[in-house]
Amino acid sequence: MNGYMGQLKGPFQADEELFTKIQNTSSEKIAAVQHLGIQIVTGDLVMIEINGKEIEIGKTGMYEVRNTEITSIKFKTNVDENTLVDYVIKLKEDN
Numbered sequence: 594m595n596g597y598m599g600q601l602k603g604p605f606q607a608d609e610e611l612f613t614k615i616q617n618t619s620s621e622k623i624a625a626v627q628h629l630g631i632q633i634v635t636g637d638l639v640m641i642e643i644n645g646k647e648i649e650i651g652k653t654g655m656y657e658v659r660n661t662e663i664t665s666i667k668f669k670t671n672v673d674e675n676t677l678v679d680y681v682i683k684l685k686e687d688n
Contacts, residue, residue: 597621597684603676611666611678621684625662628681631655633672640669 601614616623633639633654641648641656644665650656662683668676 598679598681600680601678603672603674603678605668605672605676605678607670608667611668612664615666615680615682619682621682624683624685625664626666626680627662627683628657628659629661629663629666630657630677630679632677632679634675635672639672642667642669 597619599615599618601611601618605611612626615626629643631641631650633650635654636652638652639650639654641650642665643658643663647669648656666678
């Protein structure tokens, strides 16, 4: 695997592009996020948008997806400092 693990910690604003934040944390050229885990401390439903598709995080406050190529991650509402976004990035291959 040609990727690295990382984590972002909230708070995050509604419609803030988290893929850009991930890119800014790396000195490498990132192709995509290939594994994503989100943990939210809330009893409410929270909407996120991944690659333009809205997804609901239920009352458990956990969401995980792997073996994919994510190039856009946004929360649809503001979330607090207890929000964690874990990821594995896929690096761009030099040609």
